[in-house]
Amino acid sequence: xxHKNLIDLEYMTKDELEQTIRLAGxxxxxxxxxxxxxxxxIMATLFYEPSxxxxxxxxxxxxxxxxxxxxxxxxxxxxxxxxxxxxxTIAVVSGYADIIAMRHPxxxxxxxxxxxxxxxxxxxxxxxxxxxTQTLTDVVTLSFEKGRLDNLKIGLCGDLLNGRTVHSLIKTxxxxxxxxFVLISTKELxxxxxxxxxxxxxxxxxTEINNLKDAISDLDVLYMTRIQRERFATEExxxxxxxxxxxxxxxLSLAKEDMIILHPLPRVDEITIEVDDDPRAxxxxxAQYGMYGRMALIVLLxxxxxxxxxxxxxxxxxxxHRCPNPKCITNDPxxxxxxxxxxxxxxxxxxxxxxxxx
Ligand code: CP
Numbered sequence: 001x002x003h004k005n006l007i008d009l010e011y012m013t014k015d016e017l018e019q020t021i022r023l024a025g026x027x028x029x030x031x032x033x034x035x036x037x038x039x040x041x042i043m044a045t046l047f048y049e050p051s052x053x054x055x056x057x058x059x060x061x062x063x064x065x066x067x068x069x070x071x072x073x074x075x076x077x078x079x080x081x082x083x084x085x086x087x088x089t090i091a092v093v094s095g096y097a098d099i100i101a102m103r104h105p106x107x108x109x110x111x112x113x114x115x116x117x118x119x120x121x122x123x124x125x126x127x128x129x130x131x132x133t134q135t136l137t138d139v140v141t142l143s144f145e146k147g148r149l150d151n152l153k154i155g156l157c158g159d160l161l162n163g164r165t166v167h168s169l170i171k172t173x174x175x176x177x178x179x180x181f182v183l184i185s186t187k188e189l190x191x192x193x194x195x196x197x198x199x200x201x202x203x204x205x206x207t208e209i210n211n212l213k214d215a216i217s218d219l220d221v222l223y224m225t226r227i228q229r230e231r232f233a234t235e236e237x238x239x240x241x242x243x244x245x246x247x248x249x250x251x252l253s254l255a256k257e258d259m260i261i262l263h264p265l266p267r268v269d270e271i272t273i274e275v276d277d278d279p280r281a282x283x284x285x286x287a288q289y290g291m292y293g294r295m296a297l298i299v300l301l302x303x304x305x306x307x308x309x310x311x312x313x314x315x316x317x318x319x320x321h322r323c324p325n326p327k328c329i330t331n332d333p334x335x336x337x338x339x340x341x342x343x344x345x346x347x348x349x350x351x352x353x354x355x356x357x358x
């Protein structure tokens with residue numbers, strides 16, 4: 001039986017995404033109507049990596065819908081510490097819970113886990129690969145704050161190479177008409193080529209620059225990101241990048257009055273504290289809106305009727321291929337049992353777990 005999983009927003013149709021955003025808006029307006037929507041249901045939150053927003057917003061989302069939660073936020077307090085593999089943990093937990101929300105540091109782990117789950121599984125971040133519910137949070141925020149998802153000039157600033165939220169947001173927003181992007185980063189942290197390919201194919205205009213001050217005055221949205229220390233190979237490489245882009249009141253004074261500032265959070269030093277008091281600073285509201293987006297998602301994933309099914313292309317198992325991504329779950333010796341699954345797109349072969357080209 002196929003379940004409704006959310007591995008990436010890419011596998012949601014535009015209609016389904018819009019339906020989720022609409023429902024998030026309804027829940028925000030009338031939370032009382034939904035307070036028993038998940039009575040008797042249990043969500044397991046399995047967080048193999050630290051989180052504040054994603055974990056707690058899923059927990060509170062489930063509780064506000066009338067459901068309950070179980071789980072761990074430190075795998076070392078679970079039998080993972082005794083060497084239990086992902087397959088066994090998921091197989092067991094899916095017998096306890098009605099839905100699973102999982103964050104894991106290894107790329108492709110969400111897809112791998114979904115193979116062994118008897119209940120819907122939501123990817124809450126799989127390494128540097130995908131973080132679909134952050135993108136859902138971002139688009140819900142754009143919809144609530146700007147009233148539209150099209151014809152927006154969106155600046156993205158900071159770590160555009162490692163930032164999975166940046167990649168997902170660009171992919172999602174490139175499906176809406178009239179959006180354009182200003183990519184603001186150092187040359188070492190520009191978006192990967194596959195994102196530029198997506199932009200080129202979509203017909204969305206984009207420019208790449210290395211100066212926030214030069215870009216800010218034209219933007220409708222400024223999406224700031226953290227330089228992610230944990231994704232750098234060495235401390236020296238991180239030190240070279242940190243502190244290059246800082247949004248302060250001086251730069252903000254050049255922006256439009258109705259520009260909004262988003263940030264997936266956590267923040268380190270890329271937005272000064274003074275900016276928090278400016279009405280354009282939407283990042284704390286964004287974190288709250290993410291809860292409404294996640295409430296809508298839980299309702300839709302647990303709904304038995306309807307065609308709301310996040311489906312994936314059928315993979316092909318192949319013993320001839322091996323995923324070349326060293327960070328892929330298929331290259332983790334502990335997960336040796338995983339079928340070597342790939343898929344074909346435009347005559348090219350990709351890993352079914354981490355989407356790396358083989
Ligand atoms: N934005 C985000 O994913 O935050 P957490 O890591 O705190 O969940």
